[in-house]
Amino acid sequence: MKKYDFIIAGGGMAGLSLAYHLSQSPLRDRSILILDKEDKKQNDRTWCFWEEGEGPFESILFRKWQTVEFHGTGFAGPLDLGNYQYKMLRGIDFYDHVRSHLAQFPNIEFRQATINRVKETPQGGFVIANDEPYMATYVFDSTFPLDLKDPDRHNLLQHFKGWVITTQKPCFDTGRPRMMDFRTDQRGDCxxxxxxxxxxxxALVEYTIFNERLLPEADYEQALKQYIANFLDTGSYQISETEYGVIPMSDVPTKERPSKHIVRIGTAGGHTKPSTGYTFQRTQRAMQAIVRSLVTRGKPRRRPSWLRKRFKLYDSILLNVLEQNRYPADDMFTRLYEDNPPTKIFKFLDEDTSLGEEFRIINSMPKKPFTIALLHVLWRRAF
Structure with missing residues (x-):
């Protein structure tokens, strides 16, 4: 049985990102095996994220914007993103670009296979895929499922359905996407x-919900039809693409390093932001940090400071407010964007803010529901 330096279990966004960043490092000549059950030839998702300056995938961005629209309950208008840009990347463009780049390296192998098991052994990380055994010094696993049934944690879902529509009338402002439009029936949710x-x-028109339960397919479609009829002067329109997704918004503790030779990445490694569901940029940062650690220390160990744990508390508080319906979500997000510059909000959500900046953002939120949420979170963790 051949032993690899690295096995990447799961060749989706996280796995391909890790392989890409490894190929850009002094470790580019290491033996790497990428296992995935799919061939990644479908445009199965779209990632949107904000970023300062140019990123590693700038050349394949589908669109990017300097200004976005927000529509809340008592505040609406364009948001100037300052040094940030809001970027859109199609899944198929990312897959094609990264796989084409990695094909230049004979030491990187792809195999289409269903991963049956990932386990720790004294000799290294062990993977069984399509009933075949594989071994590596380190296995990077994006397939480990989160436990979303922990009663002592918050386990919401971000679920969405989107249509790419082509309209009879020109009705879209190409320089101004709508990032969040709350002019839809909230039904006690966000x-x-x-x-x-x-x-x-x-345009891609996407209906998004934060709650604990998925909807029947017809409900997403009805909400999309209603929004288009009420807020877009399309004339007739045709649907050319459909996308659907579910992202966990959970503060269940994750172990990025469950054992000596296994590292979890992507959502499995806790790289999804619990309070927003954003994953792409956080995963890029995490993968780059893992590669830096491998290069400098020979081990894939990130060591965030203990002070950064405060952001996990912030996430739990917001999830508690949403889960317990302590304050209308549309009003809450309206206050957030009305009272704070978007640049500060993005910096806060990227976990790059100072304590003073965080205080000013937190202070703009309604005091009573967030204080009750804080006490509830602390009580849950204590008992």
Missing amino acids: RFVYVLPFNETT
Whole structure:
């Protein structure tokens, strides 16, 4: 049985990102095996994220914007993103680009296989895929499922359905996407719509919900039809693509390093932001940090400071407010964007803010529901 330096179990966004960053490092000549059950030839998802300056995948961005629209309950208008840009990357473009780049390296192998098991052994990380055994010094696993049934934690879901529509009338402002539009029936949840324009007659319109339960397919479609009818002057329109997804918004503790030779990455490694569901940029940062550690220390160990744990507390408090319906979500996000510059909000969500900046953002939130949420979170953790 051949032993690899690295096995990447799961060739989705996290796994391919790790392989890409390894290929850009002094470790580019290490033997790497990437295992995934799919061939990644479908445009199965779209990632949107904010970023300062240019990132490693700038050349394959589908769209990027300097200004976005927000529609809340008592505040609406364009948001100037300052030094940030809001970026859109299609899954198929990412897969094609990274796999084409990695194909230049004969030491990197791809195998399409279903991963049956990942386990620790004294000799290294051990993987069984399609009933075949594989061994590596380190296994990077993005397939480990989160436990979303822990009653002592918050286990919400971000679920969405989107249509790429082509309209009879030119009705989209190509320079101004709608990032969050709360002009849809909230039904006691947090519900909003994204509108990401490709050109004046084509856009992705996506209906998004934060709660604990998925909807029947017809409910997503009805909400999309209603929003388009009420807020987009399309004339007739045709649906050319459909996307659907579910992202965990959970503060269940994750172990990025469950054992000596196994490292979990992506959502499995805790790289999804619990309070927003954003994963792409956080995963890039995590993968780059892991590669730096491998290069400098020979081990894939990130060591965030203990002070950064405060952001996990912030996430839990917001999840508690949403889970317990302590304050209307549309009003809460309206206050957030009305009272704070978008640049500060993005910096806060990227966990790059100082304590003073965090205090000013937290102070703009309604005091009573967030104080009750804080006490509830602390009580849950204590008992």
